[in-house]
Amino acid sequence: MAKDKKMVEAITSMDEDFAQWYTDVVIKAGLTGYTSVKGCMVIKPAGFAIWENIQKELDRRFKETGVENVSMPLFIPESLLQKEKDHVEGFAPEVAWVTHGGLEPLQERLCVRPTSETLFCDFYANEIQSYRDLPRNYNQWCSVVRWEKTTRPFLRSREFLWQEGHTAHATAEESQERTELMLHVYADFVEEELAIPVVRGRKTDKEKFAGAEATYTIEALMHDGKALQSGTSHNFGDGFARAFNIQYTDKNNELQYVHQTSWGLSTRIIGAIIMVHGDNNGLVLPPRIAPTQIMIIPIRQQEEKVQEKVEEIRSRLAKDFSVKVDMSDKTPGWKFSEQEMKGIPVRIEIGPKDIDANQCVVVRRDNGEKITVSLDEVEKRLGEILEQEQNDMFAKAKAHLEAHITDCTDYEDFKNTVETKPGFVRAMWCGDLDCEMKIKEDTGATSRCIPFKQEHLSDTCVCCGKKAKSLVYWGRAY
Amino acid sequence: MAKDKKMVEAITSMDEDFAQWYTDVVIKAGLTGYTSVKGCMVIKPAGFAIWENIQKELDRRFKETGVENVSMPLFIPESLLQKEKDHVEGFAPEVAWVTHGGLEPLQERLCVRPTSETLFCDFYANEIQSYRDLPRNYNQWCSVVRWEKTTRPFLRSREFLWQEGHTAHATAEESQERTELMLHVYADFVEEELAIPVVRGRKTDKEKFAGAEATYTIEALMHDGKALQSGTSHNFGDGFARAFNIQYTDKNNELQYVHQTSWGLSTRIIGAIIMVHGDNNGLVLPPRIAPTQIMIIPIRQQEEKVQEKVEEIRSRLAKDFSVKVDMSDKTPGWKFSEQEMKGIPVRIEIGPKDIDANQCVVVRRDNGEKITVSLDEVEKRLGEILEQEQNDMFAKAKAHLEAHITDCTDYEDFKNTVETKPGFVRAMWCGDLDCEMKIKEDTGATSRCIPFKQEHLSDTCVCCGKKAKSLVYWGRAY
Numbered sequence: 001m002a003k004d005k006k007m008v009e010a011i012t013s014m015d016e017d018f019a020q021w022y023t024d025v026v027i028k029a030g031l032t033g034y035t036s037v038k039g040c041m042v043i044k045p046a047g048f049a050i051w052e053n054i055q056k057e058l059d060r061r062f063k064e065t066g067v068e069n070v071s072m073p074l075f076i077p078e079s080l081l082q083k084e085k086d087h088v089e090g091f092a093p094e095v096a097w098v099t100h101g102g103l104e105p106l107q108e109r110l111c112v113r114p115t116s117e118t119l120f121c122d123f124y125a126n127e128i129q130s131y132r133d134l135p136r137n138y139n140q141w142c143s144v145v146r147w148e149k150t151t152r153p154f155l156r157s158r159e160f161l162w163q164e165g166h167t168a169h170a171t172a173e174e175s176q177e178r179t180e181l182m183l184h185v186y187a188d189f190v191e192e193e194l195a196i197p198v199v200r201g202r203k204t205d206k207e208k209f210a211g212a213e214a215t216y217t218i219e220a221l222m223h224d225g226k227a228l229q230s231g232t233s234h235n236f237g238d239g240f241a242r243a244f245n246i247q248y249t250d251k252n253n254e255l256q257y258v259h260q261t262s263w264g265l266s267t268r269i270i271g272a273i274i275m276v277h278g279d280n281n282g283l284v285l286p287p288r289i290a291p292t293q294i295m296i297i298p299i300r301q302q303e304e305k306v307q308e309k310v311e312e313i314r315s316r317l318a319k320d321f322s323v324k325v326d327m328s329d330k331t332p333g334w335k336f337s338e339q340e341m342k343g344i345p346v347r348i349e350i351g352p353k354d355i356d357a358n359q360c361v362v363v364r365r366d367n368g369e370k371i372t373v374s375l376d377e378v379e380k381r382l383g384e385i386l387e388q389e390q391n392d393m394f395a396k397a398k399a400h401l402e403a404h405i406t407d408c409t410d411y412e413d414f415k416n417t418v419e420t421k422p423g424f425v426r427a428m429w430c431g432d433l434d435c436e437m438k439i440k441e442d443t444g445a446t447s448r449c450i451p452f453k454q455e456h457l458s459d460t461c462v463c464c465g466k467k468a469k470s471l472v473y474w475g476r477a478y
Numbered sequence: 479m480a481k482d483k484k485m486v487e488a489i490t491s492m493d494e495d496f497a498q499w500y501t502d503v504v505i506k507a508g509l510t511g512y513t514s515v516k517g518c519m520v521i522k523p524a525g526f527a528i529w530e531n532i533q534k535e536l537d538r539r540f541k542e543t544g545v546e547n548v549s550m551p552l553f554i555p556e557s558l559l560q561k562e563k564d565h566v567e568g569f570a571p572e573v574a575w576v577t578h579g580g581l582e583p584l585q586e587r588l589c590v591r592p593t594s595e596t597l598f599c600d601f602y603a604n605e606i607q608s609y610r611d612l613p614r615n616y617n618q619w620c621s622v623v624r625w626e627k628t629t630r631p632f633l634r635s636r637e638f639l640w641q642e643g644h645t646a647h648a649t650a651e652e653s654q655e656r657t658e659l660m661l662h663v664y665a666d667f668v669e670e671e672l673a674i675p676v677v678r679g680r681k682t683d684k685e686k687f688a689g690a691e692a693t694y695t696i697e698a699l700m701h702d703g704k705a706l707q708s709g710t711s712h713n714f715g716d717g718f719a720r721a722f723n724i725q726y727t728d729k730n731n732e733l734q735y736v737h738q739t740s741w742g743l744s745t746r747i748i749g750a751i752i753m754v755h756g757d758n759n760g761l762v763l764p765p766r767i768a769p770t771q772i773m774i775i776p777i778r779q780q781e782e783k784v785q786e787k788v789e790e791i792r793s794r795l796a797k798d799f800s801v802k803v804d805m806s807d808k809t810p811g812w813k814f815s816e817q818e819m820k821g822i823p824v825r826i827e828i829g830p831k832d833i834d835a836n837q838c839v840v841v842r843r844d845n846g847e848k849i850t851v852s853l854d855e856v857e858k859r860l861g862e863i864l865e866q867e868q869n870d871m872f873a874k875a876k877a878h879l880e881a882h883i884t885d886c887t888d889y890e891d892f893k894n895t896v897e898t899k900p901g902f903v904r905a906m907w908c909g910d911l912d913c914e915m916k917i918k919e920d921t922g923a924t925s926r927c928i929p930f931k932q933e934h935l936s937d938t939c940v941c942c943g944k945k946a947k948s949l950v951y952w953g954r955a956y
Binding site: 033034035036037040041042043044045048049051052068069070071072073074075076077080093094095096097098099100101102103110112119122123126127138142143145147158159161 | 511512513514515518519520521522523526527529530546547548549550551552553554555558571572573574575576577578579580581588590597600601604605616620621623625636637639
C-alpha cells in the first residue's frame, strides 16, 4: 500500500495505543476541529458529510415506517422535567441550566434538553384527544446536551447530534411493536449501510433508560474488543402517560392512557465506523456511507492527454458515484496517503502508460487490493468493486466479532476471559442486580444485552450459581 | 370554491383582523402546536415538512457554489462573545445564559448561541494558517436563541431554526463577492421556489448586523402591506479577523488578515409564505415547496370502481409528484375544506360519473379554477397545471408588490402615504442617521433597504431637504 512517511508517521499505531490512534484518525482525517468550548465538538466537513449521509438514509427508512419529522423546543422548564420521577433522577445530575434570559433572571430555570420525552409528553397531552389522533410517530433531528465530565470526539461529548423518535399508541401491543420495529430499523441500517454487525437484545433493568419499562439496544464490537452501544429503543408503557395525563377517548367512549416509545441514534455511530473499520493508515469508510467514494489520482497530471482522460472518466463515473479528482500540486504518493487517511473507499491511479493500454488501476482502501480495469467498462467494474468492498468489510467485521465472543460457564473463567481476551463474554445470569453489580465490580464488564436469540449455555448463573434465567452478553464498553 | 361552514367559520377573515387570521391559519393548517415552553415553538409535521423542502433545495443551491456543511457548538463562553465590541453590544441584551452544568456552577457562564460568528472565528483562528487554507465556505443548519419579549409563530420566537453560513477569504474583493452571491442565492430561491418577489438591496448603517461592515437584505411584502426581512448577507471585512486574530501567510510569506462573511435564512420565511399567498380559506402553498402537491378526493369512495381508479391514478402520479389520497370517512365537502386549509396546491375530484367519462376534475388552490382533465393525460396535465399555478402565484404576488410601492418626494406626502397606504414607500435620502430616526419616529416606517437598482426620484432628501444620496425603500415591517 502507498506510504508517505510524513503522514503515516503522524498516526500512532492502533496496536500500540488504541485511544491515541483514535484521536489521531479523527484529527488527521479532518473529521473534527478545534474549539475552545470545553467538552463540545466542531464537526468539520469531512465528518459532517458522513452524518448527512447517515441522516439521509436513516430518515428514508424511518419515513417508510410512517414516521414524520417535527421540531420541539431546545429548553425544558424545571417543573416539566420533574414530572416523571425515574426520568428526572436519571437526567437532573447531568443537565445544563439556563438561569438568565437577556439581562434578567428567569422566574423558572430551564434546562437544555438532554432528551425530549417530557417535551413530547407535554405536547401530546394537549394534542391527543381521541383514538383518531393515534398513533403519533414523530421524530426530530437535533442536538442534546449532557454535562459529561470526560469527553472524547463522537463517543462522549457535552453536546451531540442525534435523532430522537417519540411515539404514542392506543395499546401496549402497538408500542411494543414500534419499539422493536425501530430497533430492527437501526440494526439493519447499521449492518447494511455501515457494514457493522450488531448484537440485538434487551437491556437489563439496571442499564435501561431512565423512565422506561424496557430498553432495547444494538451492541457493536470495536477493533480493540470493547463494546459500543450504538442505538437504543425504549418502551415506556403508560408510565409517562400517567405522569403527564395523556389520555384519549377510545371507540367505546372511555378514557384510556396512551402507550409510548422513544428511540435514538447519535453521532456516536461515527465513532463506531472509525473503530470498527479503521486501520494504521487512517479511516476506512464503507462505500455506501462514504461522502466521496472514488478519488481519481492522475500520474503526470501536467500532460494534456492525462487531464482529458481523467475528466472523461470523472464525468462518466459521476453519473453513478460520488467521485473527485485530486489535481493538487502534491506528489501522487502524498495523494495516495491522503486518500487512505480520509478513508475514501477506492482510488483510481491513471497515467500515460495506463491510457495507452486503455486501462486504469483501482486500489481498494479496505485491503489494498490493486485491480486493473479496462477503461471501456470502468462504470460497471467500479460498481462491482465498491459492492464487493462493502460486503467484504461487513464480513471482516463479522469475523472479528465472532472471533471475540467467548462462552463462559465458570466464574473464574469468566473473570480471566474479561481480563485477558477483549470482546464479548456470553454467560448465563440469574436476573439479580447483585450479580450484575458484582460482575461489574470484579471485572469492569457490564451487561451489554439480553440477546433476542437466547441459548442455553448452562443451568446456573455464572456469578452466584443460582438458577439461570437468561443468556447475557457481557463486556467492557465505551 | 368548496365551503364547509364549520371549518371556514373557524378562521378569522384576513380583512377583519390580519394578525388573528395569521394565527388561525398557523394552527388550523397544523403548522405549529402547543408547548408550555414560553416563546418557543413546536413545529408539527405539516410545518416541518415545508422546512425540510426549503432545506433540501437551499442546501443544494449552496453546495453548487462550493459551500460545505459543518456543526459548531451550541454554547459560546462569555469571554468569546465579548471579543468583538459591536457584536457583543448587539447581542448580549438578548441571549440566554447557562450558569450551571449538572449540579455545579460553571466557572465561566455560557450563552446559548444567538448566532455563531464568534464560534467560527475561534475555529478559523486555529484552522487557517496559509493562503492554501482559503477560502472556507462553511454553513450549518441549526437553531439559535434570542430572548425576545413578544413572540409570534415563525415570525419571532425565542428559539428558531435557520442556516448560518460563515466564510473566510483572502481578499476584500472575494468576501464582497461572496456576500452578494449568497444574497442572490436567497433572492433567486425565494422567487423561484416560494413564488415571493423580493427587493434586493443594502441595509443602512443603522439597520445593519452587529459587527458587519455592510449588510445586504431581501425584503418581501406581505398581504397586509408590511415588509418582512427574509434573508440577510453580511460582509465583515477584516473586523472580526482583527478581533480574533485570524491571519494567514500569503504567497509572499506575509501575514494578512482574512476577510469574512455570514448569511442566514430562517423559519421566518414560512411566515412569509403564509402572509404572501394565504387567503380566507387558509394556507396556499407554492407547488414547488408543497410537501403534498396533489390531494385526490374520491366521490363515492365506497364503490370498488372508484377505489381501483383512484389507486391507479395515485400510483401513476406518484412517479413525478408528491400525491396523497384522502380515504377518511369524512364527506367530500369536508375534505375539500381541509385540503384548502392545508394549502395543498391542487385537488383531484373523481367519482363514478367522471370515471365513465374517462376524466377527473382538477381544482387549483390558488384561484379555485376547475379544470376537466382526461385520465389519459393526467400526468402531463398535472405537470402543466402545477407549473402554471407556481407562475401565476408569483405573478400575483409581484402585481401586489408593484401595486403597493409609492414614490414620494415630499415629506407630508410621505407621512400620509405610510399612514394611509400599506406597502413600500420609495424616497430619496441624504444618508444621515437623524433623518432615518425622524422618519421612524414620525411614521413607524424604517428603512428597509437601499436597493441595488438605484433611481433618481428627486435631488433632495425627502425628510430634511438636503442633497440626496440614495433611493431607499421605507416601510412598516414585521
